[in-house]
Amino acid sequence: MxxxxxxxxxxxxxxxxxxxxxxxxxxxxxxxSWNTEAWLRGELEGDVLQGDLVLKGYGDPFLVDETFWQFVRALRTKGIREITGDIIIDGSFFDVPEVDRAAFDNQPTRVYNAQPSALMVNFQSTRFVLSPEVGLDSVKVVVQPPLNELVLDNQLQLVKGRCRREHAKPVILPQKDNRILIKGKFADGCGQRELQRLISFSPGRHAFDAFKSVWNSQGGHLGGGFQAGQVRASDRRFHIHTSRAxxxxxxxxxxxxxxxxxxxxxxxxxxxxxxxxxxxxxxxxxxxxxxxxxxxxxxxxxxxxxxxxxxxxxxxxxxxxxxxxxxxxxxxxxxxxxxxxxxxxxxxxxxxxxxxxxxxxxxxxxxxxxxxxxxxxxxxxxxxxxxxxxxxxxxxxxxxxxxxxxxxxxxxxxxx
Missing domain, CATH: 3.40.710.10 (DD-peptidase/beta-lactamase superfamily)
Structure with a gap:
């Protein structure tokens, strides 16, 4: 036509x-659909894994917080309470070169600039929940998953009035000294607000932080830390989560x-x-x-x-x-x-x-x-x-x- x-x-x-x-x-x-797997590297003695837990991803695009919570909960339900070793993140199903997230538009913390990963939890985003504390004349900030190796520098200023656009979108900037700076004005009329930003530069580390947070909240105990690695032939597959179609x-x-x-x-x-x-x-x-x-x-x-x-x-x-x-x-x-x-x-x-x-x-x-x-x-x-x-x-x-x-x-x- x-x-x-x-x-x-x-x-x-x-x-x-x-x-x-x-x-x-x-x-x-x-x-x-996509699978996300948990593998045991060590013996399960009662409810204690004497060794490492390997998490292997196959590229699930929508492994969001709620779904990941179910994945971790399944491990607790199937009998693991304590992991004496490390959490090993296996992202080997994808081979993607590292890139500068600021290269496209100089907005490295915006979620649309997230890079793909075979084990990607919640689009690699960190959630900032902001709540006005009127009696204390401050803004409370809750971060999920917690910033295990970073310090939150909360410089938000609480102001009175309606929730205008400029009051609901504070600036969140990673600093070179392991600080996450959050600054700007936040109106008490905004109530509770949520922002998502890219903070971790390692998809594997972000997946570990998310796992540790959920694991601890469900009464689990973790003795080790984070490793990047791959499933070995001697490892035993313990659980499979299947994604949405x-x-x-x-x-x-x-x-x-x-x-x-x-x-x-x-x-x-x-x-x-x-x-x-x-x-x-x-x-x-x-x-x-x-x-x-x-x-x-x-x-x-x-x-x-x-x-x-x-x-x-x-x-x-x-x-x-x-x-x-x-x-x-x-x-x-x-x-x-x-x-x-x-x-x-x-x-x-x-x-x-x-x-x-x-x-x-x-x-x-x-x-x-x-x-x-x-x-x-x-x-x-x-x-x-x-x-x-x-x-x-x-x-x-x-x-x-x-x-x-x-x-x-x-x-x-x-x-x-």
Whole structure:
């Protein structure tokens, strides 16, 4: 119906997640799940493990606090009370190079910059719970998991009044002297608020800190500390936790545009197709294989990490539009379609076209970066026609003019 420079490869931002999540559904299947395992290295004498406990991950993208609590609780329920040795974290299922988390946008503590890990607990984020203590004229800060080797330097200032935006988002900065500085103004009208930030630079150490915190809270005793290592042939598998199914996780990814979950999925896809460990290159190849099998021309497509959090990723609107048409006629279409944000109702589109006739009639993946805005998906028009829509804007005015133009085009297409 309408096309303008559709063959020009552009930065797609998070609409790149359509490629990654669709490829995973096609190769792994909607019911695919991830295991997280606990292995014993030593003898279990009564309720005491005389040795080490090895935790091995296989890339579960959604091993959040509540799920990890259940995993640890299962160890207590199955009879372990005390571990005399260390907790060994095995993240060998992925082989991902270390990167500078500040390299992308100089925001190393923001959760969207989390790096993937085969054993990733709660997106590697540390939770800061802030509560006003009016009688003490201070702000209480509770950190989870606890900062075992770091000191919290709480310089928050409690102010009276309504909870304005600038009062609810204090600055949290890791310091070189093992301090975590938290500063700014926090209004008593804000009540209890929660922030999540990346504090630990070691995914393994973060997983250990989370384990130790939950273990201690459940009455367990740990005699040793943290080690990075791998499962040995002589170790005995003690417990397996199975994740949510891929289809459920794809819905979480695309509705809320979760970057690190997408990266976990692409690495898992690479490991499935080309063998462990999962690497970026294997993941990229696996996604490109799916596109070629679907008959999508791949010339000009550039995949960096699969999430779209990249300055270098490229795909044309025509290529993405062709993929969306292929998806529509695929048996797994319902799983993919239900993962896309519903215009005016949920996910990253909850506030767009609210309380209009268009609300609920489009499922579209959004993408936003500095100088990039994009949207891709499906619309049911007023007359009942199904439309595939892909719009990409790159450049200095992409954020302001680009989104406005998108809205105008969406309004026009809806009337067709």
């Amino acid at each position: 309408l096309s303008y420079q559709a063959d020009e490869p552009r930065n797609p931002a998070s609409t790149m997640k359509v490629l990654t999540t669709w490829s995973a559904l096609k190769v792994l299947g909607p019911s695919w 891929l289809a459920e996780q794809v819905r979480l990814i695309n509705k809320w545009s979760n970057n690190v979950m997408t990266r976990q999925v692409m690495l898992s896809l690479g490991a499935k197709q080309y063998g462990a460990p999962g690497t970026l290159e294997k993941g990229r190849l696996a996604v490109m294989d799916v596109l070629e099998e679907q008959g999508i021309p791949t010339q000009g497509i550039l995949i960096e990490n699969g999430s779209g959090l990249s300055r270098d990723s490229r795909i044309s609107a025509a290529q993405l539009g062709m993929l969306l048409q292929k998806i529509w006629h695929d048996p797994y279409m319902p799983e993919m379609l239900s993962s896309l944000p519903l215009l005016g109702q949920d996910g990253t589109l909850a506030r767009r076209f609210r309380k209009t006739e268009q609300a609920g009639r489009s499922r579209l993946k959004t993408g936003t970066l500095n100088r990039v805005t994009a949207i891709a998906g499906y619309m049911l028009t007023r007359s009942g026609k199904r439309m595939v829509i892909v719009m990409q804007h790159n450049g200095r005015r992409a954020g302001s003019a680009g989104r406005g133009l998108q809205n105008k085009v969406l309004e026009w297409v809806f009337e067709q």
